Amino acid sequence: MNFDYAKDSKEQRPFEYYFKKYQGMDPAEISERTGIPYDEENRYFILRLMGSTYEISYPEYEIRHREDAVGSYPLETAMNAKILALRYLVEGNRAPSAGEYLTYREVPWGEFYFRNFQGRCLARLAFGYGTKITRFQEIMEHLGANKLDLGDASYEFEFMNDLFVRFILWEGDEEFPPSSQILFSDNFPIAFSAEDMAVVGDISIGLLKTLEKQL
Template identity: 30%
Template sequence: MEKFNKVGNYNIPLDYAKNEFSKKDPILMAKLSNSYYDKSTSIFHVKCMDFTLYVEYPSGDIYKENGEKLDKIALEILVIRFLVNANPIPPTNKYITFKEIDGGHVYYPAFLRTSINRLTKEFGGNVEKFKSVMKNIGASKINMGDSAYKIRFLNDTYIIYILWSGDDEIESASNILFDSNIKHYFNAEDIAVIGDIPFIRIYEELDNL
C-alpha cells in the first residue's frame, strides 16, 4: 500500500492539478464528468470502484466516505485530472489493451510490471480467491478468460481484469483492458497507473479473507 501514499515528487503534479481545478467552472466540470455537484457545500461526489469520493471546490481536497482525507496521492491526482479533463463520453463497451492507447508502448514495461504481473502473482494460482475479492469490491463478472471482472474506476470509466489460471503445462497469466472511452479522460501515463489503483481495495479485501 505504501506506493499509493505521498512519496517522491508527486506533490508537484498534485499541486498543479489542484491549481487547474480551481480555475474551472464546477458546474461545467460536473456536467462533463457525470458527477453530482452539491452547490450548497461546493463538493463533487465522484464514484470510485465501490465507494464515493468527495472533492472540495476550489481546494481540490478529497475525502473518503468516513470523512477522512484521502492519502493516496496517485489516486488524488487522477481524480482531479478526471474532473479537469472530463469529456461527456459514455462507456462504449469496446475494450482495448494498454498498447492500443496512444503512447501506450512507451509505458507498457512499467504497466506490465506493476499491474499485469501483480494481478497474475496475487491470483494466478487461486481463481476462487480472485472471484471472491472481485465480488466484494463491486466488480461485475464478464465472459473472458478463465475468470474476468469489470471494475469501475471513476464514474463512467471501467477496467477489466482477466485471469487465466494455468495448469501443470501452462503458466497462469492475466491481462488488463479498458473501456475505450478512457482515452478521452486520461493520457497513457495516467492510464499506466490506473490499472494498479484497484489494488487499494483488493489489498483491503485480501486482509479480510
C-alpha cells in the same frame, strides 16, 4: 488542503500544480466537461471510484467517502489516486462508450508504454491472483463487480464514473505461469492518457491487495 507527504516527494509538485489549477476553475464547467455531478449547495463533486462514492469539496479538495461496505478508500489515502482524480477534474473529458473494450496496446501511446504496464499491472495481477482464483473472486464480489465468462476468472467494474475496467485471469499450471489481461472501456482514452491508465491499474490492484488483508 494539508499535504500529508514528504516535502521531497515526487508527487508533491504535480499535486500542487493541479490543485492550484483546480482552485481557479469554475465547478460548473468541470461538471459539464467531465460528467461528474456537482452539489452547488454543499460545494462538492460526487465521484465514484471502485465501488465507493466520494464527496470532493471545492475549492479545498477535501475528500470524504460515503459509508458503505467496501472498507477501504484509496481516494482518501493513496496519493496516486488523489492526483489521478484531480487531473481528471482539471483536464479530463467525458465521452459515451460504444460498448467496446480496448487492450492497453490499443490506446494512444499504449504500445510505447506497454513494457512498463506489463510489469506494473499485468504481471502484478497475474502473479498476485493467478494461483488464488477463489480469493480473487471473493474480493471482486465484495467490490460488487460483475462476473464475466472470460478466462478462468474475470470481472468488470466501474473504476470511475462511467469508465469501466475488466480484469481477466488465467490460472497457471506445471507448464505455463498464470497470466492476465486488463481491458478498458473504449471511452477511457478520452478521459486519460496511457500513463494515467497504468495508474488506474496500480490503484485497482492496490485496492485488491488491501482488501485481501482485511477480508
